[in-house]
Amino acid sequence: MRGNLLGRRTAQRLRQVAISAVGSVKIRLLLSCCMIFTLLALASRTASFMGWTDRTASLNRFTGPRKGYTLLINTWKRNDLLKRSISHYTSCPKLDSIHIIWSEPDPPSESLIEFLNHIVQSNSRNGQDIELKFDINKEDSLNNRFKEIKDLRTDAVFSIDDDIVFPCSSVEFAFSVWLSAPDAMVGFVPRIHWIDKSNGDAGRYIYGGWWSVWWTGTYSMILSKAAFFHKKYLSLYTNDLPASIREYVTKNRNCEDIAMSFLVANATGSPPVWVKGKIFEIGSTGISSLGGHIEKRSACVNRFVEHYGRMPLVSTSMKAMDSRSIWFW
Ligand SMILES: *[C@@H]1O[C@H](CO)[C@@H](O)[C@H](O)[C@H]1NC(C)=O
8 A cells, every 4th residue: 555655656756757858858849949940030131131142133232333443554665565565454354444654755656556546446345445545744753653633434543564464363353352442552562661670770661572571471562563542542642742752752763652652551541452463574674673772662661751750551461362262261
């Protein structure tokens, strides 16, 4: 009898335990379902929020018609290089206009103009003409490079020397990076500055060339021999840059690219963007191959720091590359 009662109680308790266990399993199942449901709901909302579901429609609504860029090419008595360069770039899809900065004493020859017009016309696509203009300068100054151009058709300027060529894919990619950071200088040739600590002269800066950038992976300037920037910087350079800096550039026939880097850094407080790209040099008589180059460039940096009263350049080690060319990420 007693044993029977005990047995019954135990059975009852066991059943209670079993019921509560089943209860907790049910609750867990329910909770799991709720969580999965919430996650699904969130995911679908995020998808539409991020534009994954109807991507092209929402993108087009915001960006409107796409605009290209203007090639701003600096040349000096090297018509063969100019022809090669322009022949190449006219084949790049988003090129809108070409402005040739002409500072030679003689105007461009008829045959050169004819040749270039022919190339441009034969490369113009589906009724959209590529514009070709010579910007003729009376004075021979490196400041001509950044003269304000009133009738520019695009916001983006691709500033380039006549002796280096980039494949269209690299140019397109740099252009797309610039679209993400239209206030920055975006380009292929980085340079660095650092403080000289060698002779207790703490305030002096040294300009670092390609090897320095390679060694440290850091840069603070992008040279205008191959860079995208907004056209507003042309008017800032022409109208707002201190006259003393412009005179220094004209007199020393150097450092207009450093002056531009200072101007953009001072205006934005941000570093430029280095883009990975293939470079082909087609000439080899640039200023940088002459002796005493680093000393002259360092002198420019220090002189400009005096004019600004501070060092505006900002260093970074970010490098933009095409993710399609990277295997692991
Ligand atoms: C640097 O930027 C400041 C603020 O935008 C501006 O007032 C100043 O004129 C700039 N300096 C130079 C030398 O351009």
